[in-house]
Amino acid sequence: MLVYLRFALGVVLSLALLLGGCTRMREMPLTPSAADVDGVKPGDSVRLTLRDGSVHEFEVRAVEPDAIAGDGARITKAEIVKLERKEIDVGATAAVGVAGTGLLILLLFGLALAAAAPAMFLAGG
Numbered sequence: 001m002l003v004y005l006r007f008a009l010g011v012v013l014s015l016a017l018l019l020g021g022c023t024r025m026r027e028m029p030l031t032p033s034a035a036d037v038d039g040v041k042p043g044d045s046v047r048l049t050l051r052d053g054s055v056h057e058f059e060v061r062a063v064e065p066d067a068i069a070g071d072g073a074r075i076t077k078a079e080i081v082k083l084e085r086k087e088i089d090v091g092a093t094a095a096v097g098v099a100g101t102g103l104l105i106l107l108l109f110g111l112a113l114a115a116a117a118p119a120m121f122l123a124g125g
Contacts, residue, residue, distance in 0.1 A: 011103060027082065027083070027084050030081075040060060041060065041063060042070075043059065043060065044086070045059050045060075046059075046060055046083060046085050047086075048080050048082070048083055049080070049081050049083075050081065051079055051080075052079075058071035066078075
């Protein structure tokens with residue numbers, strides 16, 4: 001029975017990790033006027049690609065008129081050539097939730113069947 005409990009715990013932990021990872025980076029449009037970044041706000045996780053080719057990922061602490069600041073970095077909007085913001089991927093989250101629920105139902109059915117199998121075997125059924 002301990003084997004079944006470990007298996008169930010593994011499935012539950014795997015689902016928790018999968019549900020937490022259903023995010024994607026969405027490219028935000030940049031306007032020609034000093035790379036305006038509408039839609040980015042403090043607390044957002046962003047990936048910035050700069051003119052020199054370097055890439056910076058951090059949580060935004062402040063959006064200033066001419067820069068984005070966070071995690072010890074302050075990058076002017078004129079330096080940014082590509083801006084991506086982390087968002088929850090609703091479709092992937094829903095798919096994992098449905099698949100996880102189905103897997104949990106199968107797991108519970110399997111555990112019930114495994115628990116009943118010895119009694120059925122001894123009863124001759």
